Amino acid sequence: MTSPSPTGSPADVPVCETVSLVRRFGRRRAVAGVDLRIHAGECLALFGPNGAGKTTLLRLLAGLLRPTSGEVRLLGRTLTSHSAVERGRVGLISHQSMLYDVLTVAENVAFAARLHGVRDVAGATTMALDRLGLRGRELTPVRALSRGWQQRVSIARAIVHDPALVLLDEPYTGLDVSGARALTELLRSLRDGGAALALVTHSVEEGLTLATHAAIVLDGQIRRRDLTAGLDPVLYAASYRDLALESAA
Amino acid sequence: MSELQPPGTMAVALMIARKDLAIEYRTRSAFFSSLVFSLLGVSIFYMVWDPTAVRPIDMAPGVLWTIFAFAGMLGLHRAFGLELQTRAMDGLLLAPVPREAIFLGKALSNLVYVSAVLAVTIPAVVLFYNLEFGSGLLILGGIGILAAVGLVTVGTLFSSMTVHTRFAELLLPMLALPFFIPVVVPAAQASAKLLVGAELRTVMPWIQVLVAFDLMFGVACVLAFPFTIED
Amino acid sequence: MPIFDWLLAVAVVALAAVMARAIWFTPPEALQGEAQKIFYLHVPSAVVGLYLACPLVAIGGAMYLWLRDDRLDRLAESSAEVALVFLSIVLVTGPLWGKPIWGTWWTWDARLTSTLFLWFILLGYTVLRGAIEDRQQRARYSAVLGILASLLVPFIHLSVRLFRTMHPQPIVLAPEKPKLSAEMGLTLSLAFIAFTLLFIALLRGRLKYAALRDRVEALEAGDA
Numbered sequence: 001m002t003s004p005s006p007t008g009s010p011a012d013v014p015v016c017e018t019v020s021l022v023r024r025f026g027r028r029r030a031v032a033g034v035d036l037r038i039h040a041g042e043c044l045a046l047f048g049p050n051g052a053g054k055t056t057l058l059r060l061l062a063g064l065l066r067p068t069s070g071e072v073r074l075l076g077r078t079l080t081s082h083s084a085v086e087r088g089r090v091g092l093i094s095h096q097s098m099l100y101d102v103l104t105v106a107e108n109v110a111f112a113a114r115l116h117g118v119r120d121v122a123g124a125t126t127m128a129l130d131r132l133g134l135r136g137r138e139l140t141p142v143r144a145l146s147r148g149w150q151q152r153v154s155i156a157r158a159i160v161h162d163p164a165l166v167l168l169d170e171p172y173t174g175l176d177v178s179g180a181r182a183l184t185e186l187l188r189s190l191r192d193g194g195a196a197l198a199l200v201t202h203s204v205e206e207g208l209t210l211a212t213h214a215a216i217v218l219d220g221q222i223r224r225r226d227l228t229a230g231l232d233p234v235l236y237a238a239s240y241r242d243l244a245l246e247s248a249a
Numbered sequence: 250m251s252e253l254q255p256p257g258t259m260a261v262a263l264m265i266a267r268k269d270l271a272i273e274y275r276t277r278s279a280f281f282s283s284l285v286f287s288l289l290g291v292s293i294f295y296m297v298w299d300p301t302a303v304r305p306i307d308m309a310p311g312v313l314w315t316i317f318a319f320a321g322m323l324g325l326h327r328a329f330g331l332e333l334q335t336r337a338m339d340g341l342l343l344a345p346v347p348r349e350a351i352f353l354g355k356a357l358s359n360l361v362y363v364s365a366v367l368a369v370t371i372p373a374v375v376l377f378y379n380l381e382f383g384s385g386l387l388i389l390g391g392i393g394i395l396a397a398v399g400l401v402t403v404g405t406l407f408s409s410m411t412v413h414t415r416f417a418e419l420l421l422p423m424l425a426l427p428f429f430i431p432v433v434v435p436a437a438q439a440s441a442k443l444l445v446g447a448e449l450r451t452v453m454p455w456i457q458v459l460v461a462f463d464l465m466f467g468v469a470c471v472l473a474f475p476f477t478i479e480d
Numbered sequence: 481m482p483i484f485d486w487l488l489a490v491a492v493v494a495l496a497a498v499m500a501r502a503i504w505f506t507p508p509e510a511l512q513g514e515a516q517k518i519f520y521l522h523v524p525s526a527v528v529g530l531y532l533a534c535p536l537v538a539i540g541g542a543m544y545l546w547l548r549d550d551r552l553d554r555l556a557e558s559s560a561e562v563a564l565v566f567l568s569i570v571l572v573t574g575p576l577w578g579k580p581i582w583g584t585w586w587t588w589d590a591r592l593t594s595t596l597f598l599w600f601i602l603l604g605y606t607v608l609r610g611a612i613e614d615r616q617q618r619a620r621y622s623a624v625l626g627i628l629a630s631l632l633v634p635f636i637h638l639s640v641r642l643f644r645t646m647h648p649q650p651i652v653l654a655p656e657k658p659k660l661s662a663e664m665g666l667t668l669s670l671a672f673i674a675f676t677l678l679f680i681a682l683l684r685g686r687l688k689y690a691a692l693r694d695r696v697e698a699l700e701a702g703d704a
Contacts, residue, residue, distance in 0.1 A: 088345025096336035115344035117255040414611035423604045431635035473624045
């Protein structure tokens with residue numbers, strides 16, 4: 001956390017913080033009391049099996065879902081459905097591409113830039129496309145791209161406004177080797193540039209590459225927290241497996 | 250982060266409408282289906298009545314506005330439907346824009362869409378039903394705009410709800426059609442009078458109903474929209 | 481929870497008593513004869529349905545959006561279903577009376593038409609509720625529909641009235657308002673009381689059901 005915070009706020013205010021966060025869907029409690037903090041320049045990897053509540057947690061952090069109880073604070077301010085400005089500081093990369101498949105690559109990214117009020121739309125768009133190796137594909141309609149390339153566009157879309165908090169839901173899905181490498185490089189530079197990252201995955205190997213912190217999510221709760229420095233990936237993966245199997249049984 | 254300047258409500262609405270229309274322009278699927286539906290409807294209605302018993306001029310207004318309501322409704326799901334395929338709606342909701350702006354943008358693109366269908370349907374009715382229409386056509390156009398605004402505001406709001414439900418295509422007409430009564434009835438009644446050469450003054454009560462409906466539901470739908478999208 | 485609903489029992493007995501009084505112990509109206517007696521069923525259901533049950537749907541919805549209390553949503557939900565029952569009675573008994581008296585089953589007058597469309601909206605309202613899984617979403621959507629519907633009713637009324645003033649209608653037979661003798665007036669008042677009782681009993685029963693259903697859901701979710 002040596003780099004300056006992108007918000008100008010003091011570094012000790014977490015970019016993202018939750019307080020006993022709960023979200024219910026009808027009969028089911030998807031998130032059952034989560035407290036977490038992510039500071040600028042940190043990357044939190046959230047591991048968990050399918051249905052553990054990781055996606056719901058990310059959507060809560062993004063302000064796309066309302067908490068049933070508890071709260072989410074972005075840059076120190078409680079997120080409500082009206083706090084449009086705070087929401088605008090988030091970049092979300094989800095399972096779904098959030099792209100319009102009839103529009104071209106550049107149109108999709110530029111539309112997101114405009115919505116976020118980026119001043120230099122063309123410049124920001126070009127830069128985002130460059131970072132994901134999308135040069136030369138600007139004018140291709142998204143639907144003409146393969147799944148992996150669409151994922152790259154979707155990532156470009158999510159980071160075009162230089163978000164302070166980047167939420168990633170299984171971002172490596174569908175990416176080939178070069179796409180995965182480009183993504184890792186991008187995330188590293190975002191993290192080192194002072195953004196806070198939350199990365200949801202069930203692959204320990206992928207998650208630990210960039211993470212400064214790691215957490216295991218089971219049944220909507222955080223079961224284990226670690227600093228990744230000095231963490232042995234093999235041992236960690238083994239204990240994650242044991243915890244996941246234990247909760248499934 | 251000095252280069253971030255959240256855009257204003259109207260700017261966002263225009264942005265979204267432009268994007269929707271660009272998509273519609275490139276696919277043209279919904280527009281052409283609505284148009285064909287509308288022209289087919291107009292011609293079928295002509296043939297189910299005995300033109301010697303009911304004069305075409307008496308049928309024309311009712312046909313026009315009934316078809317208008319149904320054809321308009323056909324296209325309404327498109328606006329939110331295209332946001333759902335890849336959850337692009339999340340992208341809109343994540344942006345630092347007021348929820349109302351999303352509604353206005355969607356309503357605006359629907360309005361252009363419905364007006365375009367209407368712009369072809371009105372001349373088609375004039376042609377098929379052999380109507381003599383002089384300056385009345387202009388007033389009819391005005392009534393068309395008032396009716397389109399009413400249909401689109403209510404229709405956009407309901408489609409934003411039904412699009413999230415099972416059997417959305419069936420539910421939308423069930424919810425929206427009762428709300429189209431104060432749009433279709435005044436529009437049809439006013440057009441009928443104008444067609445037989447009545448003065449504008451005599452149809453003013455109907456036009457007032459249309460204006461009142463547009464204002465009332467315009468405000469109500471903008472206020473209600475945020476409740477239909479929060480999760 | 482006891483199965484026996486004493487309030488419902490009282491309401492049903494009261495209703496039966498009023499109907500018996502109307503049929504056997506109230507003189508027939510001079511002009512309309514026995515057919516007029518359907519009024520004792522028709523008018524109270526209309527008044528209770530239109531002016532008690534329907535407003536509760538909109539008020540419950542609006543209050544829900546404000547306070548976010550599930551009980552208010554259950555109130556709107558239950559009122560809508562009870563309103564549907566009462567308006568159905570109105571729409572069935574109306575034509576039954578209209579045929580012998582007006583000489584036609586149906587006439588598109590403002591009150592009848594508004595009632596018909598209100599009935600359609602209530603039907604749409606219950607179908608909408610059935611089409612949504614998530615409880616909060618269901619509550620919000622139906623509240624929005626309920627509020628918009630309350631704005632719509634005056635417009636439909638206005639449209640139909642305007643329609644009628646601009647088009648001469650076929651003249652329907654018989655006067656609209658029969659003169660009521662004191663005895664008839666008493667029967668009608670008693671009918672109002674019986675129907676209001678029935679409304680409260682049905683609403684209460686429906687509310688109980690909704691509360692139990694939600695409670696079961698919460699228990700199944702494991703957060704008792």
